[in-house]
Amino acid sequence: MFLLEVKNLTKRFGGVVAVDSLSFSVSAGETVSIIGPNGAGKTTVFDLITGFHSATAGEIIFDGSNLIGKKSHQIAKAGIGRTFQLVKPLRGLSVFENVLVGAFARTGDRGEARRVAEDVLDFTGLLSLRDAQADGLPIGLRKRLELARSLATGPKLILLDEVMSGLNPSESKQAIELIKRLRDERGISAVAGVEHVMQVVMSISDRVIVLNHGKKLAEGRPEEVASNPEVVEAYLGKPD
């Protein structure tokens, strides 16, 4: 029984096939990376799963029910959280309030929502910044805030779009640590979209899916994928 099952997912924008008959699955408690060069279709896959775009064809089964045709907020409530490639903090709100809005997806009770928000801030190491304005944060913290806000909704699966882009080495180390703890401490599955093949990211992934031109190029354990000649070619071009 898979937590998420994507079958023959296709998305056309006019004549461009952004995602081409893609199938993959994610088990409960698994961390999967989708890697691929810029324009490979990673963000489109996330947008399709979370209902921001409608699929041209295919099926998306989450937790036993079909997500096709559902609205984004329904998908979020069903248990899929996401972050955005270009972070979108709720600018006028504080760090705490950003996370609180997420927590209200679980409960209408203010006290309970505050407890959830505080717990998530603590888990993500943002508790000391709770009263800071969200738009004043540096990029690394804004990315973490996105994750925290999404985590507050109580997801079973979280889609992380370009978690590492724009982060300096120490920030990406922290981000990797956090993703590990997501799985190990909270049992939350994650699908991380990553542009560059980075050994560190691959080391935290249970499985890696390589996307190129909207198609699945390879899939497997990180070390298998890294040594796959087709993958190397997609990134670096054909050797002479």
Next chain:
Amino acid sequence: MRSRLYLSTLAIFLLAAPFMFTARYSQHVLILVLLYVALGSAWNILGGFAGQLSLGHAAFFGIGAYSAAVIASKTALSPWWGLIAGPIVVLPIALVVGRICFRLRGPYFTLATIAVGEVVRLVALNWSELTGGAVGVVIRPSGFNGTSKVPYYYIVLVVAVATVGLCQLISRRKLGYYLMAIREDQETAESIGVDTTKYKLIALAISASLTAVAGAFYANYFLFVDPTIVLPLALSVEIVLMAIVGGLGTVAGPVLGALLLKLSSEIFRNEFAQANLLIYGALLILIILFMPDGLTGGVRRVAALFGRKPLRVSA
């Protein structure tokens, strides 16, 4: 503790105000200020909290006013029933308007609300059997014969306090946070489970209904309603000004905005004769230049200058 003290002082002042200002004109100004406190606060739920800038709220005000007027002219009932009939009539109209206009975002939404305001104005102008057309409706006073302004003061005080109280309640609850999330970023809001369409409709429904109540009060107070008085675009703009000058999306904003703008416009009208609008305009420009986030933002910054903990006026 301290805020409770402020609140009780304010409550005593508001209750005693008609006895401290006994001149009919002063009482009239107080009534106007409170009416605009209610209007600005009602608008702020949709425009300030949810960030959906409506320039069509005169439509809801006018429909509320006409509800009272039509009750007076077509039935034997008291036009005060308009305070209940107004929101009942406005609610379904607001929901239909919302269904259509909320497909649009940003300036396009605002343009659509201007169109709604104009449509309602033209309907009122041409549906003469019901509205009296351009001639308008004269309302016979009911309950109070209009010699004293004091009862009107207390009624509008209840309307204003209830509206501001509701804003305060909303701002601290799930609804308030969901509306602010919608204002800041609709995609983000959707991604964390906010049904943006539903919550925008809720904000519009509350905002429009409260505006209709204020409109119905207006009709009972002025005893005359016609399209140029209760349905002009200028009224929609004036309502928005209360909230923007005071501070968008804050509970205190429209209250401060209405107080400053209504008081100053009355004072300028008396002191400067024909130049009053010029000076009023200059005041607006000054506020917008030096307090771009409104009076509440200005107060916050001044407080910060004196080393106090920044005041959170919004929540």
